[in-house]
Amino acid sequence: MVHSAAVGSGEPALRDLNHHVFKTATGNHTLPVPPDGRLRGIRLR
Numbered sequence: 001m002v003h004s005a006a007v008g009s010g011e012p013a014l015r016d017l018n019h020h021v022f023k024t025a026t027g028n029h030t031l032p033v034p035p036d037g038r039l040r041g042i043r044l045r
Helices: 012-025
Strands: none
Touching: none
């Protein structure tokens, strides 16, 4: 069992996530999709 509690407002995490989403959305690369159409193991750098 894991107990967790919120710390802070989460705004820094949302800013970081926003940065990664924007970079992915505006990047020149597409994600390789296997023939079955299921994405696995996506990592953020």
